[in-house]
Amino acid sequence: MVGKKSGRAQLREEGLARTDNNLDLTTWPVVNMINQKNYYTEFLKRDEQYLAVRFPQEEERSRMVREARDKDRALAQRVPKESTEEGTDESGIPNSRVDPSKVIVFHVGSQNLRIGLGTDALPKTVPMVLARKWKESESEDGEPSPKRMKIEGAVPADALPEKWFGEDFADQYMAMSSELRTRMRSNKRRVLPNSKDLVTNFNRRTPPEIIHEHNDVDRIDWTELPADPEKAPTYFTGREALRIPENSKPRYKLFWPIKNGTFNEKDYSSRNQWYHDISKIFEEAMKTQLGIKNLKDLPNYRCVFVIPDLYERVYVTMMLDILIRDLGFGKVSLQQESLSATFGAGYGIACVVDIGAQKTSICCVDEGLCNEESRVNLKMGGADITETFIKMMLYGHFPYSDMNLKRRYDFLLAEELKQKFCSMEEESVTVKTWDFHLRASGQDTRKYTFKTYDETMLSVMGLFKPSIFDSSDKLEGRRKVIARSVDLYDGSPNDPLSQAQIAVIDTAAGKTTSASVNGTQESTSTPAAAAAAVLSTPQRPSQLNLLNRLNDNENTPRSSIAGSPVPEGTNTPNPDRDTPLGDPDRPMTLFHDPIHEKTKLADERDKTLPIIPLDQAILESLAQGARGDDRKLRDFFGGIMLVGGGSKTPGLGAFLETRLRELRPFYGKEILVGPPPREFDPQVVAWKGASVFGRLSAAGNDSWISRAEYDILGARLLNNKCMFAW
Template sequence: MVGKKSGRALLREEGLERTDNNLELSTWPVVNMINQKNYYTEFLKRDDQYLAYRAPQEEERNRMVREARDKDRALAQGLPTDGTSEQPEDSAMDEGGGTIGPRDDYASKLIVLHVGSQNLRIGLGTDALPKTVPMVIARKWHENESEEDGGEPAPKRLKLDGAVPASALPEKWFGDEFANQYQTMCSELRTRMRLNKRRVLPNTKELVVNYNRRTPPDVISEHNDVNRIDWTEIPPNPNNAPQFFTGHDALRIPEKSNPRYKLFWPIRNGVFNERDYSNRNQIYHDISKIFEEAFKNQLGITRLKDLVNYRCVFIIPDLYERTYVTTMLDILIRDLGIGKVCLQQESLSASFGAGYSSTCVVDIGAQKISICCVDEGMCIEDSRINLKMGGADVTETFIKMMLFDHFPYGEMNLKRRYDFLLAEELKSKYCSMDEGTVTVLSQEFFLRASGQDTRKYYFKTYDETMLSVMGFFKPSIFDNSRKLEGRRKIVPRSVDLYDGSPNDPQSLAQLAVIEAASGKTPAVNGAVETPALTATPSRPAPYNLLSRLNETELTPRSSVAGSPAPEGTPNPDRDTPMGDADSQPLIFRDPVLEKIKLAEERDKVLPVIPLDAAILESLAQGARGEDRKLRDFFGGIMLIGGGSKTPGIGAFLETRLRELRPFYGKEILVGPPPREFDPQVVCWKGGSVFGRLSSSGNDSWISRGEYDVLGSRLLNNKCMFVW
């Protein structure tokens, strides 16, 4: 009989005894749980823990150390210590990639860029005025822009049926709608002139039409033309021809060149040109090439690696798109290699350049009009307006009106480069908003084309010079048919990183303009009726618990969770709870999807309304109900941009505003920038003034090192405006 065995013996015989020598199963250290009653952290609670704040302080500290070291070295060598010694080219760089040098080098190493739809203004901080370069690039192509679409001209002519040739009926070229609007505007102008006690002669239109119809041009040989144009030379061998031209050289390429070149304008109506491009990278590449050639030809910076020693103030629109800003920043820092970049809004730069602390800036550009109220060095967010019309629409309308009145050069085609330059010259020379110039005047111009003799044309004008600019106040006369073509086709909309909702900034004034342009909200006394909104979309309204209560009874609604459906009952809509049979089921709404649909609907509406109504809407949103501030803005309306150089437009706009707001007649004042400053370069000058300020207290500079680490997330801390 076997005796009873102990437990230790059983473990040893069964192989269950522990023989691992008390070794741990893993060498990974075991972290004990913290005591949640007594713990404290300083993570992201101090400014020096942010790279965006810490890097400028470290740079300033390094600069002070460098200056002290240079001063000690100068004292030891017996050199002057007043800081007059020049900074060497191969000076040391800080962590951000910028040069640490004396403050005197800031202006000479400062680049100011103002990009427009038609022109690029670029210059150094030491320049009094910027250089103007057309924002265009010409690339090798199988056909030029005037040969596309079967050679269809611009402005577009209608094809007439019948035996009568189209050249004999200029009144029918642009359709009945344009003809009726043109005749209506002529009648309204005559009525207005009679009310202002101005003499209106009868049969003036017939005099102009008969003269333009029968006057032939004079032919001038090339050697007798003292103002002949130097066209861009193309090598005889097409294989040796450059791949692209930029700026003025691109506009002076002969139409029949071998090989053919096509013009590309990467910016249209203040945004990326998605209509003429099929690839997003090609847009970015063209912009980069235009900048690079401007640096070489206008600033003398021949090597891109030298740009690491430069700072750049880049002027962006007031109501910008995030994709546009981040793309431009990526081009400047990563593609071109600029050391530091600062972003500045157009209206704020204009107030800097003009020296105004409180003003309403109306920037009439080539293809967009920007309106914004500036108060104490900040753009008022809800007052920003961006209208998709400008001086280019005036040029096209002026040519259409002249062709309607039998312009002697009936073959004018704005797609041809020399005709485009001629049209811009005629508009700037003859268009005016002064009623005193509305009379029959004899004019002349020279037509210069490559490979042709110069022709001198004689013509007469009457009211076309004023009615074309009147399109700012009656934009239906403009051709707006292709402005939204290709929108959001290749450049996506910026969305939030977390929920995917659109996050481009909006303003109450712009939303009111879109509502009025879509026809949902009519104009009231010349101003737009503001939609009932409680907050800017960029700042969502706070959650209100009372909104969930019924308006008629103060009892809460029934529970959202309905009764479970019987088995086998089809329920295709999983977001709709199954409620009672006699009660309407509640439908869950996706706020992100609603924002996306709302943004898509806004993109389908072209924001174009009369200029005076847009200004009144911007002023109303900028004043925020304060009468004193509204009167201050009325007295500081400043017109800038190329379109503001039209004679008499300021006085005419001032008269229109006084007619719409008679109670503020004494306060309303519309004028150009002070000191007879060129209104086209006010924004650029303001950026130059801002860039020359001391950078020690300016935290808005984005360096290469910071951008490589954080990317566009830096803009939340670096921008002086709400990003």
């Protein structure tokens, strides 16, 4: 038996004995473990730790130091003191450091661009179009507009005009005309039974009058092109693009970058081409309208850019990138349309209805903020009224039967006719004689005389009966060029969507909408029935019914009539849970990808064109904006403001007010629909509000995005810089 060894002997024999000299292996200080029960950090807990907040403060501090040095230098050199120091008034109160002459305000629309300096009383209007050298013009590419139906045995030109646009359009037109006659009789207005025949017979037998060019005092100056096609400019923008002759050499084709308030992906094949066209339109507008010839001066300018209320994030980020990276503005601020309109009109609370060329937006504004859930974006506007007006006149044997809205001079003529003749006043619905001059490059001027009856009112009535509009190609090319914005972390769609817009999409898709009428829940399945609801809520997936689930699941034991939910992980299929949104075509599975479900739901909404009657959309926006608060609802009803070019139609505000009072008789005294105050032009109210915002001293540190900040953080700055939820 071996004797017991000591511990020191074991360490020596096994080689574990320590042989160093007790010196540390490194001079690096050892960090002790923190106390898990009591520790504190200031990481990202102060505003100064965010670059978006710290950078303006540092910029303001350096400005104050620079001004103090300049003041001391002036005193040392005994420079005579001016009446007022820079940055202060006579009382010593700091002035706004934003020079209005160095602020440029952009308001981009589908058809026009409003641009001007902060010191301008009114903006300059530039057509939002670019003409590029092409193998053929837009009128030679594709079928004319309005679209003529293909008729068996005859070409559209040989058939009767009543058959050009199909039976569906004819039936709707006749129904609207009959309804208007009934309404006029009930209002004790005289209605002639043969008015349509008088118009048709007069238009059919009236030839045009030829006026030679040297006798036409109002002849048009067309865009001149050099004799050598090789020396012709690559592109034209604005009014010059619309005045290029159709048969020019070389040919030019018009490109409209904005369509229905967002990207025009139908006419563009690449994202870079769209980016280039927008940049060139902005650049040429500043050169021709504002006198800024050199883009190197733009770092000294600030830009206020008006964006839609219900925007797409990719649209905003691309516009911001164009303004800062491509054009080189020093600072940029973003402002929403409806909020800008209230700034321009001086309203504190209002429901803004902006009827543009191809988009109508509705939003409730309260205390300087847009109500997020009340935002509505309808893909219809003044351009649809123009097309429908021309179709109705062609239906009545309009003497200029060859009108094609894809031709440049026909497009300008149609806009002029709509602005002159269309009205929503019942007094205007009579047989009237009008005339217009058709001026085309290389042709003698033709003077046409024609008669109208109810086309002038029924075309605008399409805002309340949008099925009369031709919306067949508005979704063409959607998401073809520019993909949807997705979340950085999980890849799900992250474009803003309001509850009011969801209800609009569901109504446009024909889904049943739950509505509250006089405190009781009812179900409406048609748009007409949904319009009679006081409050409407978006369609949500139905709640799980425990009794139905128990009846469907035969393998689940039941101990009582009430039952219990199906345990997680069972193999029993459940249509409500296993099939998202009750889709019968999708195979039943146990586990779902929530990102895939969100993407699928967004794709389904993209396939639905959000178009419903204007009065119904306004009521939906008001309901979501008030959220059950009757007092706030009455305030919104009393502040409905019509802005945009489409709102300039005479009598539209009074007609809309009457429609809303018919649908909401309990709020008849509160409902008021009117134009902007102080005789403002409704087309420029949003621009004017953005101009006022750009001159506010309070906006100097909060919402301006500088080039240095953007170079570091990019579009992530919008989380801290936007005055709305990004």
